[in-house]
Amino acid sequence: MINKRVVRYVVIKILVYLITLFVAFSIVFFFLRLIPGDPVSRFIRLIEQRYSIQLAQVTQEIINEYKRKFGLEGDIATQYVSYLNRVFLEFDLGPSFLNFPNPVQDLIAWRLPWSIGLLGAATLISWAIGILAGTLVGWKRGSKIDSIMFTISLCMSQVPFYLLALFLVMFLAYIFTIFPPRWAFSPTVTPGLNLAFISSVIYHATLPSLSLILISSLGWLISTRAITITILGEDYLLFAQAKGLRKIRILSRYLLRNTLLPQTTGLAMSLGFIVNGFYLVEWIFSYPGVGTLLVQAINALDYNTVQGVILISIFTVLTANLIIDLIYPLIDPRVRGE
Amino acid sequence: MTQQKFFVQRITRLLSSLSKSTLTFKIGFFILLSLVTLAVLEPYINNYLLRGHSSTEIGLFPKLLPPSLEHPLGTDHFGRDIFSLQLTGLRYSLIIGLLAGGIATLIAVVIATTSGYLGGKVDSALNAMTNSVLVIPTLPILLAIAAYIRMDLLMMSFTLSIFSWPWPTRVIRAQILSLKERPYIDLAKVSGLNSVEIMFFEILPNLMPFIGVGFANAVIGAMIAETGLRLIGLGPGDIPSLGLLLFWSMGFGAIAQGYYQLVLAPAILLILIFISLNLVNIGLEDMFNPRLKRITGL
Numbered sequence: 001m002i003n004k005r006v007v008r009y010v011v012i013k014i015l016v017y018l019i020t021l022f023v024a025f026s027i028v029f030f031f032l033r034l035i036p037g038d039p040v041s042r043f044i045r046l047i048e049q050r051y052s053i054q055l056a057q058v059t060q061e062i063i064n065e066y067k068r069k070f071g072l073e074g075d076i077a078t079q080y081v082s083y084l085n086r087v088f089l090e091f092d093l094g095p096s097f098l099n100f101p102n103p104v105q106d107l108i109a110w111r112l113p114w115s116i117g118l119l120g121a122a123t124l125i126s127w128a129i130g131i132l133a134g135t136l137v138g139w140k141r142g143s144k145i146d147s148i149m150f151t152i153s154l155c156m157s158q159v160p161f162y163l164l165a166l167f168l169v170m171f172l173a174y175i176f177t178i179f180p181p182r183w184a185f186s187p188t189v190t191p192g193l194n195l196a197f198i199s200s201v202i203y204h205a206t207l208p209s210l211s212l213i214l215i216s217s218l219g220w221l222i223s224t225r226a227i228t229i230t231i232l233g234e235d236y237l238l239f240a241q242a243k244g245l246r247k248i249r250i251l252s253r254y255l256l257r258n259t260l261l262p263q264t265t266g267l268a269m270s271l272g273f274i275v276n277g278f279y280l281v282e283w284i285f286s287y288p289g290v291g292t293l294l295v296q297a298i299n300a301l302d303y304n305t306v307q308g309v310i311l312i313s314i315f316t317v318l319t320a321n322l323i324i325d326l327i328y329p330l331i332d333p334r335v336r337g338e
Numbered sequence: 339m340t341q342q343k344f345f346v347q348r349i350t351r352l353l354s355s356l357s358k359s360t361l362t363f364k365i366g367f368f369i370l371l372s373l374v375t376l377a378v379l380e381p382y383i384n385n386y387l388l389r390g391h392s393s394t395e396i397g398l399f400p401k402l403l404p405p406s407l408e409h410p411l412g413t414d415h416f417g418r419d420i421f422s423l424q425l426t427g428l429r430y431s432l433i434i435g436l437l438a439g440g441i442a443t444l445i446a447v448v449i450a451t452t453s454g455y456l457g458g459k460v461d462s463a464l465n466a467m468t469n470s471v472l473v474i475p476t477l478p479i480l481l482a483i484a485a486y487i488r489m490d491l492l493m494m495s496f497t498l499s500i501f502s503w504p505w506p507t508r509v510i511r512a513q514i515l516s517l518k519e520r521p522y523i524d525l526a527k528v529s530g531l532n533s534v535e536i537m538f539f540e541i542l543p544n545l546m547p548f549i550g551v552g553f554a555n556a557v558i559g560a561m562i563a564e565t566g567l568r569l570i571g572l573g574p575g576d577i578p579s580l581g582l583l584l585f586w587s588m589g590f591g592a593i594a595q596g597y598y599q600l601v602l603a604p605a606i607l608l609i610l611i612f613i614s615l616n617l618v619n620i621g622l623e624d625m626f627n628p629r630l631k632r633i634t635g636l
Contacts, residue, residue, distance in 0.1 A: 020470050031479060035486040154362065158616040160562045162569060163605050166584070170593050170601060269472065276477035280566050294478055295570050298485045306485070310478040317475055 006329050017322045024314050029083050032307055033076060039303035040066045043097055070094055070304065093308035098300055104308035108290060112312065114184055115289035119278050122209035122216075123271070129213065130220020131263055135255050137221065138228025150225065153218040162280040165211035169284060172207060179207045182286040208285045212278060223266060227259045261332050268324040271317045363621020369614035373607075377429040384422045393422035394578055402597065411599045415590045424603045427580040431611070434495050434564050434579060439557030441499035446506035446552055451537065454514030465511070472504045480563055484572040491577055494564070502559035506552025513548040517541050547626035554619035558612060565608060580604040 040063055067073050071082045071094060086092045093104035137146040173181035185191065185200040231237060231254070240250050279291030286292060290309055297305035376383075384393050391398055396416045403413040411420035453464040480501050489497065517523070518541075526540050567573055568581025571589070575582070583604040587593075592600035 020473075024470065024474055028479065032482060035483070154617065154620055155613045158558050159609050159612050160565065162566060163608055163612075166593075166601060166605055170598060174593050174596075175598075269469075272473045272475040275475040276566075277562070279475075279477060280569060283570060294481065298481055298570070298572070301485065306478070306482045310482065313475045313478055317473065321473060 009329060010326060013322060013325045017318060017325075021315065021318055024318070025084075025087060025311060026080075028307070028310055028314070029080060032303075032310075033079070038067075038072060039301075040070060040072060042301060043303070087311065093311065094304040096297075096305045096308075097302040098297060098305055104305050107293065107305060108308055108312050111288055111290050111293050112316075114287065115278075115282065115291065116316065118205050118209055118282075118287065118289065119212075119275065121205075122212040122278075123267075123274055125209070126213040126216035127220055127263070127267055130217040131224045131256070131259060133217065134221040134224025135228050135251065135259055138225040138232065139251065139255065141225070141229055141232075146225075149221065153221045156215060157219040157222055159215055160280075161211050161215055161277040162284060164215055165208065165281045165284045168207050168211050180204050181207075184288050208281050208287055211281055212274070216274065219270075220263065220266075224259050224263060227262055228255055231255060231258050264324060264328060264331065268321045271320055275313055275317055360621050360624050362617050362624065366614045366617025366619075366621055369610055370618060373428060373611060373614065374432060376425060377432045380425045380429040384425060387422055388419065393418060393426045405599065411603055412597075414586070414597075414600055415592075416586075420599060420603060423578065423583060424580070424607060427578055427583045427604055428607055430491075430577050430579040431561065431564070431581070431608070434491065434498070434577075435557045435561040435611075437492070437495035438498035438502060438560035438564070439553055441496060442503040442556035442560060443506050443549060443553045445499065445503040446510055446556065447549060449503070450507050450510035450514055451541075454511055454518060455533070455537065468504045468507045468511075471501075472508070476501045477563060477566060481567055481570070481572060484567050489574055491574065494573055494577075495560075498560040498563055499556070501563060502556045505555040505559055506549075509548055509552040509555060510545065513545055514541065517544055547622055551619055551622045554615050554622065558615050558619070561608075561611065561615075580608050 044063075064073075071079060071086060073079070073082070086094070091105065093108070095101045096104045096107050099107055133149065137143075137149050140146050168179075169181050172179050180186070180203065184204050185197060186204070189196045189200045191197055237250070237254055240254050279294055281287075282289045282291030283295045290312065294306065294309045296302075297309065388395075388398065396418065399409065399413045399417045399419060401413060401415055401417045403409055405412045409419050409421065411424070414420050414423070449464055449468070453461045480497065483497060484494075487493075487497075523536060523540055526536050531539070564573070564579065565581035565584070568579055569584050569588070571582075571585045573579075573582070581604075584601065587597075587600035587604070590597075590600070592598070
């Protein structure tokens, strides 16, 4: 049943999403314009250095033509308007230096599925493991398994993913050569919907996702455990136990369902943080995702691609947040006002 | 005068309660204190070990020596003593982390007190801003800035703090909102204190532990970002923090060539820093937030 409350909720969420997106994109624009010098002359200098040649014939006309292509013409207000126009209306992120003159969005489009696939799977797996384990150790609080798990979580939950990734590469890819150290699939398989390719992709994704799952699930464990222990003190749980409900029913209907709600909000809040850490993991494994592209673009001083990756990351995270917000009424009847 | 006396009293009570702290806090504090001590003594230790040379000086020793009594971790591919390098790296990592964390906490206190004190629309606007910076992936922006702008130590810390203030702001704001409603604030108002006095003598002393929690949070955030951007070779090349040591080792291909200590040493030191900061952080929360203590049960 769709009622007024849900419609109001959805409209507000979408409005907030659009405003946040607009503000974030504007902030990125002005932040990047703070950088001294202009990207075009910097790029020409870079070419001169790299190939040790003098581009004496670079005339002002060519520079102007490049500036027009890159949307760097006129004063900052003109640039801002043309930037908004290109990004929001034409979905154009400008030409890339890395793969000139192909536009940045083409470069990103090939890599985005790899990033979203790996990151999405790893995030959901760690979230599910963390909530299940957290509910269980909260339920059994004070036991040996609880104190061991909780202590490990307290120690390791703030270690960045990329440090664990370094350890995993060292031990599981080089000292014991169990997993491949780089790339997303074996060069011997043909990409496509065949079993060899899919199993190769999963095999290559194991180590990078493991570095995220191992640490992230510990963070979810800590917060879920805290929520579970609060719920265990509630009257309705005491009543459920007094009624003689089976343990499995109390666990699934009373505990898990109530921890799921705050943890869904928690997932939305932490996505940006997870993406931050994940980009460097990608780079460590040379995974063909957006994070590796970002590092390559930064090393090549590819201004447009860097800006494009920043915008795509913000867009993806905010959209994922919106999706979580829109799913929320489905799992929480209270928002629906029933 | 009486207010100042109260202020001092509260601070001493705070310090004495540290001695009655939880095991979590003690372990974390002990590790952190040892690391900080090592970092503070670094110039003297390295001066003694290297006889006045700098630990980053290239070609001081033969290249890639295996671990020995003279070089506990061996030497690297530039002929530098790895052990001495770690000490230098530890020193710079901690300096940048603490500096950036300090600046971020300062920003957080200003924003949180303004927001908590003025309330209403200002509060919602500042809160929305904090939340959106939290939600947005900020590392790519940070990397872009670090790639294009030449930075020194102070500039670097300042840039990192721009991206790590939201965590402490949330912690401190939540606490101010709860403190504002306490009866003794009303009592202070009735007894004729003005709002600035209430802020400084009534709210701030009770806020101290949470500023500590926020500071630990901000230092962790700043150090994760700093190590991340050094790991890919950005930032000042003449300031060898642990992240830059990792970048040098990775660039050399230390893992593939089997010189594991080159990667393990800085990575383990960093993990120790993160673990100890987190334990101190959680210990502080346990001590000063009795509701939370009941939940964590440690």
